[in-house]
Amino acid sequence: MTSIRILWIGGGSLGLMFAARCALAQEGTNALLVRNEQQYHILNGQGLELIGDDGRFTAFLPCFQNVPPADSRDSWDWIALMVKQTHLADERTAVQLETLASLYPHANWVCFQNGTGHIERLSSIIPRERLHIAVTTEAARKLDDRTVHHTGRGMTFIGSPEAAPGPEYQEKMLIQALGKAGFDARVSNNIKETVWKKLLINAVINPLTAILRIRNGELLESRERIDWMRELFQEGLAVARAEGVNLSPGLWEELLSVCRRTANNHSSMLQDIMNGRRTEMEWINGSLLKAGARHGLELPAHAAVVRRIREMERDNRG
Ligand code: PAF
Numbered sequence: 001m002t003s004i005r006i007l008w009i010g011g012g013s014l015g016l017m018f019a020a021r022c023a024l025a026q027e028g029t030n031a032l033l034v035r036n037e038q039q040y041h042i043l044n045g046q047g048l049e050l051i052g053d054d055g056r057f058t059a060f061l062p063c064f065q066n067v068p069p070a071d072s073r074d075s076w077d078w079i080a081l082m083v084k085q086t087h088l089a090d091e092r093t094a095v096q097l098e099t100l101a102s103l104y105p106h107a108n109w110v111c112f113q114n115g116t117g118h119i120e121r122l123s124s125i126i127p128r129e130r131l132h133i134a135v136t137t138e139a140a141r142k143l144d145d146r147t148v149h150h151t152g153r154g155m156t157f158i159g160s161p162e163a164a165p166g167p168e169y170q171e172k173m174l175i176q177a178l179g180k181a182g183f184d185a186r187v188s189n190n191i192k193e194t195v196w197k198k199l200l201i202n203a204v205i206n207p208l209t210a211i212l213r214i215r216n217g218e219l220l221e222s223r224e225r226i227d228w229m230r231e232l233f234q235e236g237l238a239v240a241r242a243e244g245v246n247l248s249p250g251l252w253e254e255l256l257s258v259c260r261r262t263a264n265n266h267s268s269m270l271q272d273i274m275n276g277r278r279t280e281m282e283w284i285n286g287s288l289l290k291a292g293a294r295h296g297l298e299l300p301a302h303a304a305v306v307r308r309i310r311e312m313e314r315d316n317r318g
Pocket of ligand 1: 114201202205206216258262265266267268269
C-alpha cells in the first residue's frame with residue numbers, strides 16, 4: 001500500500017489526537033500546522049504526547065506555524081482542517097487557507113467542523129471538488145499544548161458535499177491511512193444526512209449543557225431537562241425535513257445514548273464558555289434558525305437558547 005501524506009491544521013484536541021495517532025502509525029508522512037507560537041515551539045522541542053486506552057506515547061512530527069516554510073514544502077495528498085468554526089470565520093485564517101490552497105493546488109481537503117455553513121464559505125477559497133466533509137464521534141481533551149487525552153473511541157465518516165456516485169480513490173486512501181492509525185473510518189455516500197444527525201445532536205446537548213453548566217449525562221436527570229431537549233430536537237427535525245433530509249425518529253434514542261456514553265464529558269460549548277472563548281453556537285443552533293427561516297419555520301426553543309448563549313458570550317467578553 002502506498003502511504004499518503006497528510007498535513008493536519010489545528011492544535012486543538014481533535015487536531016492533536018488525529019495527528020498523533022497517524023504519525024505514530026506511519027512515520028514521516030504527517031505534519032501539523034498550528035497558529036500559536038508557544039505551542040509550535042513546544043511541539044517541535046518535546047513532541048506530541050498522546051494518552052489513550054492503549055497507553056501513553058510520544059509522536060515526533062514536523063510542526064509548522066501558519067504556513068510550512070519554503071524548505072519543507074512537500075506536496076500533501078490531504079490537508080485535514082481541524083480548527084473550530086470560530087477560527088474559520090476569522091480573516092487571518094481565510095488568508096492562511098488561501099495561501100495553502102495556492103501552494104498545494106493538488107491537495108484534497110477534509111473538514112472536521114461541527115455545524116454547517118463552512119463548506120459554502122470554504123468553496124470561495126478551495127475548489128469545491130477538492131473539499132470533503134468528515135463527521136467524527138471521536139472524543140479528545142487537550143490537557144496542555146503538547147498533551148492530548150483520547151477520551152472516547154468513535155467513528156469517522158468521510159464524504160463529498162456533492163452527491164458523488166461513489167467513494168473516490170483518494171477518499172479510500174485517506175480511510176486506509178486512518179484505519180492504520182486505529183480509527184474506525186468509513187466512506188459515507190450520504191454525508192449530508194450524517195452532518196444533520198450530528199448537527200441535531202450538537203444543537204440539543206451543547207447549548208443546554210452550556211446554559212445549565214452541567215455534564216452531558218446530567219441532562220437526563222430531570223423530566224424538565226428531557227422535555228427541553230425534546231423541544232429542541234423536534235424543531236431541529238422539522239428543519240431537516242424541510243431541507244430534504246429525512247432523519248429517522250430513532251435519532252432521539254441515539255441522542256439519549258450519546259448523553260449516557262459521554263455522561264462525564266463537558267460538551268465543547270460548555271468548555272468554550274468555561275474558558276471564556278466564543279462558542280460554535282452560530283454554526284449549530286444559529287444555522288438551524290437560518291435554515292428554518294428559509295422555509296418559513298419558527299424555532300422558538302432554538303431562538304431562546306441562541307439569545308441566552310449570546311448573552312453568556314457577551315458576559316465572558318466583558
Ligand atoms: O460537541 C461536543 O461536545 C460533542 O459533539 C457531543 C456529542 C455533544 C458530546 O460532548
